[in-house]
Amino acid sequence: MAEIVLEGVTKRYPDGSLAVREVDLDIADGEFVILVGPSGCGKSTTLNMIAGLEDITEGTLRIGGRVVNDLAPKERDVAMVFQSYALYPHMSVRENMGFPLRLAKVDKAVIDSKVEEAARVLDLGEFLDRKPANLSGGQRQRVAMGRAIVRDPKAFLMDEPLSNLDAKLRVQMRTQISRLQRRLGTTTVYVTHDQTEAMTLGDRVVVMRQGLVQQVGTPARLYDMPRNLFVAGFIGSPAMNFVGASLSGGLLRTPLGDLPLDDRMRRVLERRDAPREVIVGLRPEAFEDASLARETGGPVVTATVDVLESLGSDAYVYFSAEGGPVTTAELEELATDSGARDTGARGAQQIVARLNAATRAREGAPVELRVDMGKAHVFDPSTGTNLTHAGN
């Protein structure tokens, strides 16, 4: 068990392209850290560099206080779980799980007892003599986990270990991994593209984009205080709504209507010298049916409901805002990643509001929505920086 420290870690490929730029990360002993981001953001490359499967171009990597930049994977004492599980098809479950110990020349009897123990923990006892081909997806996943834990390594590295499972099994395995990690207390670095997995599993989450770390923090902090447009749009489901706005005389003029700034926001925006044209970000829960939220303050806007999705606990209301959608490089990338670009629904700006299930909103009819300005974020369109909620 050990802490993992990355200092200015950079990966440059021979063709000059930068996969990972200057990553600084301090992972404490026993911590569960998630690397999350859209495909191509450098999260897997970072993990491979920690494992020793890819060379580090610049920077320093320390595991347990020792610089390991130039050590082969076998000398780093880390275990890895792959997206494809990478089980050896010619070996039984027992041989698969014992393989790392066999390579380490551990005594045969010790191997057996460790494998039996891991199999008991993972509930794999009855499958020990089967070949991977005769196991279900979930069982294979557990064997891959077992192969990692038998060695009692300094750290677990997991590369999208759940993305080959179906949705239901994924949720079950998620809790099992969480429980196992807590019990073993082994430092874990976990890569995923799924922000829900990131939010539910990690002690801390690292959001990456184009090889750069965007923000590091606890799930709650990333949600409430996203440092920039990208993190704001990436974390949270349904995603944050973004509308263009112009600042004038203490008002945000948006396609939804004029939103007056509260005192705190006004002060912050003045201090940070906000530009005239900004982007306003509102999470779906920043809206509420005005008739159900009479006592809370905040401006009221009127919108015509396009689609109403009633989930029982909540109701999602979709409506369109005047004017085209706001675009920045970061929002473009988010749209591409979420598939919004592929649905072709890019005409008018779609807004989602999460309302109390008691709402009387009807499709095709107008509804009055109260906006909680305390939950509104204002972003600088040119840099993407969050001007109102300065996360770390």
Added chain:
Amino acid sequence: MSTMAEPTKDEAKGGKPLSAGARQERRLGWLLCAPAVLVMVAVTAYPIGYAVYLSLQRYDLRFPARAEFVGLSNYGAVLSSPFWWDAFWVTVFLTAVSVAIELVLGMGLALVMHRTLFARGTVRTAVLVPYGIVTVVAAFSWQYAWTPELGYLAELLPSGDAPLTEQWPALWLIVLAEVWKTTPFMALLLLAGLALVPEETLKAAMVDGATPWQRFTKVMLPLMKPAILVALLFRTLDAFRIFDNIYVLTSGAHGTGSLSILGYDNLFTALNLGIGSAISVLIFLCVGIIAFTFVKLFGAAAPGAEVKR
């Protein structure tokens, strides 16, 4: 920056120091390739260089002591000789005609193997027999088939006809033997290309109203282009060095000798190592030109050239 790396050769050259893993990998790569490379260099590169050297000598095996350097005169002798040009055009004819026929037949055969409803295994097994059989054996079978009073095929001809003793009939029979032997290989390469055509794309074309012929020409052929080019490249180069069939069927008599036969005869019948080597080098150049044309002009992917990780 890397505090633990020992100085390496690369560092000395000013390159980036490699990690232990990369160094190990690189060394292993060289180590694993070294024997194959050594063998290939020793048995082909060196001899072809030696062939170039021999081709610049007057070197008659009957009078080895009289060997002397004669510059390019062997090449002059070969290229001004009608024997070379006759053999050259015979080879070009055999290559072009047999590869063209093989392509059409092979495509048909590939479609049969791909589409047939039953006995797929039997058909594939049967088709592999011509590929696997020793060329000389097949050639004898054809020779006997066309020999008057012996063969079943010769009986179909007016009696007294001996097709293997006349230039054009013999050339066509050589084409036939070559086509029989190598069409299956062509068909298998094309079959692999066919497997790359998604079934759904064909169904989509069917729904879009494409006739079978249109589906073949507008959907299948474009998608199979890389496979077709590779198959053509392989077979053209292979056909260009045709030797076994001709040797058995006609021994190169009656104007049916290919370049390979010409080279062989000069070496082992005329025992003229200088001229024989010049022919060898010229054939090598022809093959190089064909390969270059295919790769550059048609963009045939050199097999195995792409190495992705």
Added chain:
Amino acid sequence: MAAAGTSHATRWGFVNVVVVLYALFPVWWIAALSFKDPGTLTDGNYIPRDWTFENYRGIFATSEFTRALINSIGIALIATVIAVILGTMAAYAVARLRFPGKQLLIGMSLLIAMFPPISLVSPLFNIERIIGIFDTWPGLIIPYMTFSLPLAIYTLSAFFREIPWDLEKAAKVDGATPAQAFRLVIVPLAAPGVFTTAILVFIFCWNDFLFAISLTSTESARTVPAAIAFFTGSSQFQQPTGSIAAAAVVITVPIIIFVLLFQRRIVAGLTSGAVKG
């Protein structure tokens, strides 16, 4: 519907029969010849009227053929083993490892795959005479393994590429050195590919004619295809047709057995190296 299905099946059946006949008829013909006695050799029948093993007895009675058969088997086997071992090593490196010079290796083996053997016959003939391996087993084994190396490298690297890359990464993280990863993970998984390649290489060596007639001069290393071409018949006045047919059948048998047993693998092996997108 049923009628349409039947006619469909009939049509395919007909096409299949044509294909099978096309492929097998010349083989059948020479086999039939080999079982005919000299008297009926020229009767043109597709099935011998009087079956005789005389031709086989004839060829096995002389050392000319038995010696050639031993040469063929020995030379092809040794060349296959060496080519497959060297090919496996190189193919693994090509498919998996990063090292400078890889493109050179690929280019070189492609060049050799296209090489006209006749271009090598004259220099090899002279070199082998000088170093004294002309008309010996090594004199044929060396060119055979060289010319089958590209085939072996292509086929095997295609097989290696199909082994998931993650397995080797996993082995490395599990603590294996590259050599251990190769021995403990890759080799067991590549075994079927290696076997297939061995069959293809064997067929290649077994078939060669040009080197066999150029680089041998006596029975000591002459292989069967070359020996057949020099058959003279058991007596002076006899055409060697029956003997040639019998010998031809004998060396065709192993090929037929391979094809029958390993049809699927041979097809996979032949096409894997050649077609990759």
